[in-house]
Amino acid sequence: MRMSTxxxxxxxxxxxxxxxxxxTPAGPGRGAGQSMAFHEFYxxxxxxxxxxxxxxxxxxxxxxxxxxxxxxxxxxxxxxxGVTFTVYSNQDEGIERVWPFDILPRIITAGEWAHIExxxxxxxxxxxxxxxxxxxxxxxxxxxxxxxxxxYNGKDFRREIMDIDAPHDIxxxxxxxxxxxxxxxxxxxxxxxxxxxxxxxxxxxxxxxxRRILPEFFARYRVRRVEHYPALLLQALRHLSPRGKDxxxxxxxxxxxxxxxxxxxxFLAKEMGVELAEGRDLVCxxxxxxxxxxxxxxxxxxxYRRVDDDFLDPLVFRADSVLGxxxxxxxxxxxxxxxxxxxxxxxxxxxxxxxYVPEIIRYYLGESPILQNVxxxxxxxxxxxxxxLDNLERMVVKAVAxxxxxxxxxxxxxxxxxxxxxxxxxxxxxxxxxxxxxxQLSRHICYLDGELESRHLDLRPFIIYGDGIDVVPGGLTxxxxxxxxxxxxxxxxxxxxxxxxxxx
Amino acid sequence: MNYRIExxxxxxxxxxxxxxxxxxxVAPWDDATQRLxxxxxxxxxxxxFASHRDGFGNQxxxxxLLGAHDxxxxxxxxxxxxxxxxxxxxxxxxxxxxGAWIAxxxxxxxxxxxxxxxxxALTPVLTPATATELLGEGDxxxxxxxxxxxxxxxxxxxQWIGDRFEHDPAQREPAQTLAEVVGRDACHAADLAHLAIAxxxxxxxxxxxxxxxxxxxxxxxxDDPPRTSEPLPxxxxxxxxxxxxxxxxxxxxxxxxxxxDDSYVRLAVGRDRHDxxxxxxxxxxxxxxxxxxxEIDVQRLD
Numbered sequence: 001m002r003m004s005t006x007x008x009x010x011x012x013x014x015x016x017x018x019x020x021x022x023x024t025p026a027g028p029g030r031g032a033g034q035s036m037a038f039h040e041f042y043x044x045x046x047x048x049x050x051x052x053x054x055x056x057x058x059x060x061x062x063x064x065x066x067x068x069x070x071x072x073x074x075x076x077x078x079x080x081x082g083v084t085f086t087v088y089s090n091q092d093e094g095i096e097r098v099w100p101f102d103i104l105p106r107i108i109t110a111g112e113w114a115h116i117e118x119x120x121x122x123x124x125x126x127x128x129x130x131x132x133x134x135x136x137x138x139x140x141x142x143x144x145x146x147x148x149x150x151x152y153n154g155k156d157f158r159r160e161i162m163d164i165d166a167p168h169d170i171x172x173x174x175x176x177x178x179x180x181x182x183x184x185x186x187x188x189x190x191x192x193x194x195x196x197x198x199x200x201x202x203x204x205x206x207x208x209x210x211r212r213i214l215p216e217f218f219a220r221y222r223v224r225r226v227e228h229y230p231a232l233l234l235q236a237l238r239h240l241s242p243r244g245k246d247x248x249x250x251x252x253x254x255x256x257x258x259x260x261x262x263x264x265x266x267f268l269a270k271e272m273g274v275e276l277a278e279g280r281d282l283v284c285x286x287x288x289x290x291x292x293x294x295x296x297x298x299x300x301x302x303x304y305r306r307v308d309d310d311f312l313d314p315l316v317f318r319a320d321s322v323l324g325x326x327x328x329x330x331x332x333x334x335x336x337x338x339x340x341x342x343x344x345x346x347x348x349x350x351x352x353x354x355x356y357v358p359e360i361i362r363y364y365l366g367e368s369p370i371l372q373n374v375x376x377x378x379x380x381x382x383x384x385x386x387x388x389l390d391n392l393e394r395m396v397v398k399a400v401a402x403x404x405x406x407x408x409x410x411x412x413x414x415x416x417x418x419x420x421x422x423x424x425x426x427x428x429x430x431x432x433x434x435x436x437x438x439x440q441l442s443r444h445i446c447y448l449d450g451e452l453e454s455r456h457l458d459l460r461p462f463i464i465y466g467d468g469i470d471v472v473p474g475g476l477t478x479x480x481x482x483x484x485x486x487x488x489x490x491x492x493x494x495x496x497x498x499x500x501x502x503x504x
Numbered sequence: 505m506n507y508r509i510e511x512x513x514x515x516x517x518x519x520x521x522x523x524x525x526x527x528x529x530v531a532p533w534d535d536a537t538q539r540l541x542x543x544x545x546x547x548x549x550x551x552x553f554a555s556h557r558d559g560f561g562n563q564x565x566x567x568x569l570l571g572a573h574d575x576x577x578x579x580x581x582x583x584x585x586x587x588x589x590x591x592x593x594x595x596x597x598x599x600x601x602x603g604a605w606i607a608x609x610x611x612x613x614x615x616x617x618x619x620x621x622x623x624x625a626l627t628p629v630l631t632p633a634t635a636t637e638l639l640g641e642g643d644x645x646x647x648x649x650x651x652x653x654x655x656x657x658x659x660x661x662x663q664w665i666g667d668r669f670e671h672d673p674a675q676r677e678p679a680q681t682l683a684e685v686v687g688r689d690a691c692h693a694a695d696l697a698h699l700a701i702a703x704x705x706x707x708x709x710x711x712x713x714x715x716x717x718x719x720x721x722x723x724x725x726x727d728d729p730p731r732t733s734e735p736l737p738x739x740x741x742x743x744x745x746x747x748x749x750x751x752x753x754x755x756x757x758x759x760x761x762x763x764x765d766d767s768y769v770r771l772a773v774g775r776d777r778h779d780x781x782x783x784x785x786x787x788x789x790x791x792x793x794x795x796x797x798x799e800i801d802v803q804r805l806d
Contacts, residue, residue, distance in 0.1 A: 141614040148614040152621050159618065162559030280788075283523055285570060287554060314786040315525045326525040326786035330566055333556060 037440035037456065038185040040106060051107050051502065054220040067447045070213045071103050077212060083205045085490050086260040099202055100495035102446040105210060105217065106457065106477045113501045116179065116187055116461065117471045119371030122361060124175055124463050127194065127348045129364040131171040135162055135344060145363050146356050150380070153431045154353065155401050156195075156346030158309060160316050164333045167240050171342040174233070174304075175463040176200070176476075180374070181442035188439070189371050190458060192349040192357070193403060195341060196306045199476040200229055200462050201264035202496055204271075207474070210498040222503040224473035229462065230271035233304075236466025237272075240338035241301035249298060250274040251282070251291060253305040255323045260491065265306050279307070284327030287334035303328065304340045312343060351400040351434045352378060374439055379430035388435040389426065392419045395435040396486075397426070410487060412438055441486050444497070446479060456480045458488050459499060473501035505589075505766045506541075506805040509717060511580040513783065513798050517791035520572040526785035529772040531555070531563035532584045532716070537753075538769060542583040549573055559615070560712075560779060562772040574791055578783075583805075586766035592655075597749035599651050605749035606709060616747065619710035622775040625681040626698040630706040638686045648707035655748050661703050662761050665696055671759040673739075678777060694742040694777050696758035701744050701776070710747040712773045714755060715740055715780040717802045719767040738800045740782070745773060769802070 041052050048056040059067065075098065083099040108116070133139050134151065135158075141148040151157050176197030178190040207226050211218060234250070241248030254265035256278055269276035275291060282300065283290050290297035303325075305312060311321040316329040331337045347353060355376040358369045377384040377395075388395055392411050399407030409422040426433045441456035448455075461475035477497040478488035488494040511530060534540035545553055551567040558564050569576065597605045610616050623629055635644040646661040672690030679685045682702060685695040697713055704711035718741040743757040743764055755764025772780035783796060 138614045142611060144611070148610065148617045149621060152614070152617040159559040162615075163557070283570065284525065285568065286552065315527060315784060319784070319786065326523065327566075327568060330554070330556075334554070 036183050038181045038183055038442040039454065040181070040442050040444040040457070041454075042445075051109050055105070055107070055217055058216060058220065064447075064450070064452070067103065068450055071447055073213050074101055074103050074209050077209050078205070081205070082263070083202070083209075084263055085202075086258070086262065099205065100481060100490070101206055101209065102448070102455075102479055102495055102497045103210070103214065104445055104447055104452075105214075105498040105500045106444055106459070107221070107500045107502065108474075110502050110504045112187075113473060115370065117473075119187070119189075119369070120177055120461060120463050120471050121469045122365065122367060122370050123177065123189070123192070123357065124172060124465055124469055126361040126364045127175075127192065127357070128169065128171050128465065130360045131342070131345055131348050132166070132169050133364075134347065135164065135166075140360070140363055143363075145359055146353070150352055150356075150431075151347060154347050154350045156309070156344070156350055158317075158344035158347070161329065161333075161342075161344045164329075165335070166332075166342045167242065167335065167338045170240070170465050171345045172348070172463075173236060173240070173340040173342075173465050174200075175341075175465070176460045177463065179371070179459045179461065179475075180439060182374075182439055185442070187371060188374050189354075189357070190374055190439075191351060191354060191403075193460070194349040195308065195346045195403075196261075197460070197462070198261040198264050198306075199460055199478075199490075200472075201267040202490075203462065203472075203474060203476045203499070204229055204267075206476075206496055206498040221500060223500045224503050226472050226474040226499075229464075229472050230268060232464050232466075232470055232472065233268070234272040234274070236464045236470075237302045237304060237338075237340060239466040240340065242335055242338065243299075243301050248301045249291070250302040250304065251277040251300050253277055253279065253282070253303050253307055253325070255307050255311065259306070261306060268304070274304075279322065279324045282325045282328070284325060284331050287327070287331045287336050289325065289328055289331045289337045300337060302338045302340060309343050309346060312339075346401070351376075351398050352380070352431065353400075355434065374436050377435040379426050379433045379435065384435075385426065385430055389423050392423060394438060396438055397422050397433055397435045400432055400434060406491070408487075410438075413485070438486065441480070441488070444477075444479070446481075446495075446497070448481070453483065455483070456486050456488065457497065474499040505719070506583065506585050507717070507719065507769055508803045508805055509580070509582045509584065509769065510801045510803075511582075511799065513578045513580075513796050515576040515578075515783065515785070515796045516794040517574045517787075517789075518794050519789070519791035520574050521787040521789035521791040522572045523568070523570055523789075524573065524576070524785060524787035525566070525568040526576070526783060527564050527566045528578060528783050529558075529562050529564055529715075529780060530578070530580045530782055531565060531771070532582050533561070533563070533770045533772075535561075537586065537588045538766075539585040539587060540582065541585055542581070544579075544581045546579045548577040548579070560618075560772075560774050562774070562780070572789065584769050586769060588764075589766045591751075591754050591763040591765050594748075594751035596653060596655070596751075599653050602654050602749040606747065609747060610710070616710045618775055619712045619747070620705060620708060622705075624776050624778075625683075626679075626776045626778075627702045627705060628682055630702050638683055645703050645706065654709065654746075655751075655754070657707070658700075658704060658746055658748075658756055659763075661700060662756055662758050665699055665703075665758045666761045669696060669699070671696055673759075678742075691759075692742075693757075693759035697742045697744045698776060700756060700758040704744065704746050712745050712753075713776050713780060714743050714745045714764075714770055714773045715777070715782075716743075716771040717741060717769040717800065718757070718764075719769075719802060719804055721804075738802060740771075740798070740800065741768075742777065743768070745770075 084096045172194040176193040238245035238248040252269040289300040311323040313329040314321045315326045361369045395411040397409040443454040446455045457479045464470045477499045479495040481495040553565045553567045555565045630645045675692040678692040678694035701711040745753045748754045774780045
């Protein structure tokens with residue numbers, strides 16, 4: 001059945017009504033401008049963009065009821081496959097949820113992707129040079145490119161690892177960089193995730209489900225693969241092994257079943273064919289790490305740890321941690337094990353440091369940034385702070401070391417009490433907050449409860465740094481499932497889409 | 505002066521522990537102000553030691569005992585030559601240029617920022633409001649002063665501390681917060697060092713916490729008598745080090761109202777006492793850590 005004319009008009013009418021202009025606040029030194037969310041699917045004349053036409057024509061031909069069947073099938077598949085995530089709130093309702101997935105894929109052209117890929121590679125190269133410098137000679141601080149106070153007041157700057165040489169000078173072996181599109185459709189970096197970024201398993205599961213339920217869509221496009229991510233990751237981890245890639249014994253270190261990303265930990269261990277270990281399964285001896293097995297201790301060469309720095313080694317960081325491995329930092333110091341990602345990498349994704357990434361790129365690479373940042377107000381700057389406090393209702397305020405949508409104020413949807421609370425927090429600890437003007441995230445059609453609706457979304461591509469830098473063609477497209485919402489984090493009720501990067 | 509330092513730390517557990525990893529900061533520094541001529545560290549049960557420098561420049565010795573044990577003894581012997589007979593012996597910088605000297609030092613060595621910016625319950629931000637809260641109405645922390653050489657300002661701060669707080673060498677437990685320090689009748693040396701650090705950092709100057717040994721019997725006859733007349737027990741001692749323009753790091757012993765000279769042996773430095781703990785460890789098993797007994801013998805060899 002075809003989508004009726006009425007249905008189509010109703011949908012495009014809704015599209016029109018959601019494009020009402022919103023003001024982007026003018027800050028000190030930053031001009032004012034009107035903002036309208038870019039639509040990924042539609043052009044300004046409300047026709048689908050060219051690369052969406054084959055999909056759209058297919059939907060029109062087959063009708064919307066078929067999408068309903070497909071959506072139910074997708075949900076059932078995710079449910080039976082156990083693709084879940086954990087939320088820490090609403091615990092009386094249980095903490096596990098089936099992964100929310102919208103069946104209509106987001107499509108990125110080869111040309112767009114080439115730009116994204118080049119920008120991400122550039123950014124990751126620069127950030128790794130930055131981290132090496134920060135934990136060694138600190139040339140960038142001596143040259144005054146970044147204020148030293150910003151680093152030394154950062155809670156993720158780990159002075160405990162000063163002067164330790166990370167294997168191959170790589171700190172961020174796995175990165176997830178959140179991209180958004182501004183009102184003009186330009187890709188901007190919203191934030192870097194360089195500690196233990198999660199979501200890659202969902203990227204792959206989305207693709208597996210999509211291939212299963214929408215094979216006819218794939219027949220119409222040449223979509224680049226993402227399913228080889230575990231193989232790429234394994235190859236990168238082997239490359240890091242101090243005993244050489246042929247003798248690489250690798251483990252995934254998980255905090256355990258109560259971690260929100262536990263599904264992903266098990267998924268990656270299984271896909272790579274390596275052991276999933278908890279801290280108690282490992283022991284250090286003579287600055288080497290061993291896995292306790294039924295036939296004795298087995299040397300471990302690479303620990304892909306999904307345990308935060310604070311809990312990684314009770315001898316060095318939090319003494320009360322039972323999740324980590326005592327002595328693992330010293331084993332790393334001695335060059336006997338690779339830790340992935342390297343401890344201390346979090347300072348480079350501190351949201352206050354983020355504002356300096358363009359300068360970091362210029363400083364280390366002598367290049368202009370390919371991907372731009374979202375304008376960011378530093379709360380340590382009195383002028384910026386005063387402006388933000390006067391305009392909180394138009395700002396997104398973020399705690400610099402938080403992720404997952406926690407510690408954030410979304411100004412336009414906030415209450416007076418929430419704004420007052422954040423104003424107080426900013427005044428008390430300006431280093432702990434940054435603010436950004438509300439950028440209208442781009443939108444895309446979603447099939448929700450039997451209707452096609454537009455929702456805001458972002459994109460988290462994953463970058464692997466081993467023997468070279470690989471950007472997996474695709475990523476996790478996160479969708480704000482609530483109408484009008486700009487919060488895409490799964491921990492805050494966000495959903496996801498499969499992301500198709502087209503081959504030439 | 506030359507010293508031989510012998511030290512034994514005995515760590516006790518209520519029952520057997522295993523997978524016991526430990527790090528100790530028990531090796532005296534080896535730098536321009538003191539030379540480490542010999543150093544040995546041994547343990548019972550026997551363990552192999554490796555060592556590295558931490559981010560503050562302290563020598564750290566590390567080891568592990570994987571088998572069950574309910575006690576650990578670490579024995580250290582060190583021969584040290586101290587090289588700073590006169591801490592006042594340096595080319596001073598004019599008071600008007602001291603700020604620029606500090607700024608330049610911070611620019612050349614950004615690691616120094618840790619000793620300016622770090623705040624904790626032991627070294628909080630000092631403001632007139634906290635002075636009123638902690639010291640009472642009308643009293644205040646010593647301010648930075650103007651056109652007064654920094655060395656003199658710090659000495660005045662030490663005098664201020666000495667006038668208000670009493671050091672008791674018998675005080676075994678340092679305070680957990682500065683508020684606790686100002687409420688004490690008798691203070692631990694670490695308490696007074698933290699107070700001095702908080703004051704100097706409030707001026708925007710780098711100040712760090714130092715742990716080590718002091719030879720309490722080495723005063724020359726023409727020296728002023730120490731503030732505390734009783735001989736110091738053979739124990740660890742704590743003081744503040746401040747970055748003095750023209751001189752570099754200089755030790756200021758708020759417990760005794762003195763500048764540290766060659767009768768002081770530096771073991772470890774950090775932002776506050778938590779960074780200089782002699783032992784840090786992690787273990788598994790049923791046993792609970794029951795404390796450490798430390799015996800120290802500091803002998804002057806000259």
